[in-house]
Amino acid sequence: MSRLSSLTEALLDAAKKAGAEAADAMALSGTSQSIDIRAGALEQAERSEDVEIGLRVLIGGQQACVSASDTSPATLARLAERAVAMAREAPNDPYAGLADPDQIARHWDLAALQLCEDAPEPSAAMLETKAREAEAAAMANAGISQVEASAGYGRRQVHLAASNGFAGGYERTSHSVSAVAFTGSGTAMERDYAGEGRIFATDMPSATEIGMLAASRALSRAGATKPKTGTYPVLFDERVASSLIGHLTSAINGASIARGSSWLLHDLGKQVLPAHLSLVENPLRPRISGSRPFDGEGLPSARRMVVENGVLLGWTLDLATARKLGMQSTGNAARGTSAPPTPSSSNLDLTQGGASRADLLRDMGTGLLITSMIGSTINPTTGDYSRGASGFWVENGEILYPVNECTIAGNLRDMLLRIIPANDARAHLSTRVPSLLVEGMILAGA
Numbered sequence: 001m002s003r004l005s006s007l008t009e010a011l012l013d014a015a016k017k018a019g020a021e022a023a024d025a026m027a028l029s030g031t032s033q034s035i036d037i038r039a040g041a042l043e044q045a046e047r048s049e050d051v052e053i054g055l056r057v058l059i060g061g062q063q064a065c066v067s068a069s070d071t072s073p074a075t076l077a078r079l080a081e082r083a084v085a086m087a088r089e090a091p092n093d094p095y096a097g098l099a100d101p102d103q104i105a106r107h108w109d110l111a112a113l114q115l116c117e118d119a120p121e122p123s124a125a126m127l128e129t130k131a132r133e134a135e136a137a138a139m140a141n142a143g144i145s146q147v148e149a150s151a152g153y154g155r156r157q158v159h160l161a162a163s164n165g166f167a168g169g170y171e172r173t174s175h176s177v178s179a180v181a182f183t184g185s186g187t188a189m190e191r192d193y194a195g196e197g198r199i200f201a202t203d204m205p206s207a208t209e210i211g212m213l214a215a216s217r218a219l220s221r222a223g224a225t226k227p228k229t230g231t232y233p234v235l236f237d238e239r240v241a242s243s244l245i246g247h248l249t250s251a252i253n254g255a256s257i258a259r260g261s262s263w264l265l266h267d268l269g270k271q272v273l274p275a276h277l278s279l280v281e282n283p284l285r286p287r288i289s290g291s292r293p294f295d296g297e298g299l300p301s302a303r304r305m306v307v308e309n310g311v312l313l314g315w316t317l318d319l320a321t322a323r324k325l326g327m328q329s330t331g332n333a334a335r336g337t338s339a340p341p342t343p344s345s346s347n348l349d350l351t352q353g354g355a356s357r358a359d360l361l362r363d364m365g366t367g368l369l370i371t372s373m374i375g376s377t378i379n380p381t382t383g384d385y386s387r388g389a390s391g392f393w394v395e396n397g398e399i400l401y402p403v404n405e406c407t408i409a410g411n412l413r414d415m416l417l418r419i420i421p422a423n424d425a426r427a428h429l430s431t432r433v434p435s436l437l438v439e440g441m442i443l444a445g446a
Helices: 002-018 073-089 124-139 207-220 238-251 254-259 319-325 357-364 412-417
Strands: 022-038 041-059 062-068 144-162 167-183 190-198 230-236 279-281 304-308 348-350 367-378 384-395 398-411 436-444
Touching: 002 022, 002 041, 002 073, 002 144, 002 167, 022 124, 041 073, 041 124, 062 073, 124 144, 124 167, 124 207, 144 207, 167 207, 190 207, 230 238, 230 357, 238 348, 238 367, 238 412, 238 436, 254 319, 357 436, 367 398, 384 412, 398 412
Parallel strands: 230 367
Antiparallel strands: 022 041, 022 144, 041 062, 144 167, 167 190, 230 436, 279 304, 279 348, 367 384, 384 398, 398 436
């Protein structure tokens, strides 16, 4: 981490010498490796190590961003000179700028966040063993014709520094295993998957469990057909339910609000979810992939209530969008090395219900259980919603047969006000949303 800190400080010094009035710099380094197994053979083995630097310079309200992977002193100087030259030609943005010194994070507890495990990097052989274990578990099921399995590992360091006095960094590790299983052939072929990722290897389920789940899901899809057309209740399985909340968070993103292009533009302080539901953002959850001690502008991370008892309490803001809207940043800036910050949510929790998914299936009567979605047509200004879906047809509360090639449609404003949550959100996910039942959706099938 000391090397990255030195790089960001060198970038800031170079920016000042080149004529920048203010600047912030980011340095990233990391290693990643992955193993892919297909049809019993090693299909791909990859490993990468990289360092990347980025610099943003400001001259009044003019700003420019540059990035590079070469970290030599000569490159840093040229990078700063180029950034300053670009900024002088950029249009003036009265809302661009760094945080005030009294806004920046000063203290944080990295140990409490547990973002990085203190363990050796797994070998390629270990990753291949896990991928083959997942493949073998899936192929052990009669009816599975092919399996694609993968295992991966990554370690990433990030350091951010700015001329306002902020400097900080952290490290993150990741482990993953996934499997895609196929059943049938030709036009009757169906597929499904299972995958898990964790910061700590000890938190991972076994590769055998993952392979078996992928096979079970694929086999349950055999013989899928188009469902009936009409208006029915739809149950979004926990695997896909978070997409509905994702549309909500997109609509309250400060960038959309500042552009005036959101279907929730005039709904601040109004009801957007059922009155008994709340949506909480907490970027400080330990051992969670979306956690972070500070945001992309050096502001402290903090828990905040996004929706309380159904009422929308605020937008998701970085400094620029907050200034444009006459508000305060919510500490939600995200950024890479080559572009200025933009607002982005981190860990989200939707209130869970008291019923199980099986209870909601029973209560829905006749309708569609969705386990997979493809494509989307979302009107950002009206909230009109249309997506391709597949899953299972339900009658009298019982799953009868798998379905595919159908489209569901509605309006997000109405849909979100009618959601009924189950209690099955998985605890380790960054976005924890349970299965959601929505009454009265338009279904286009056979």
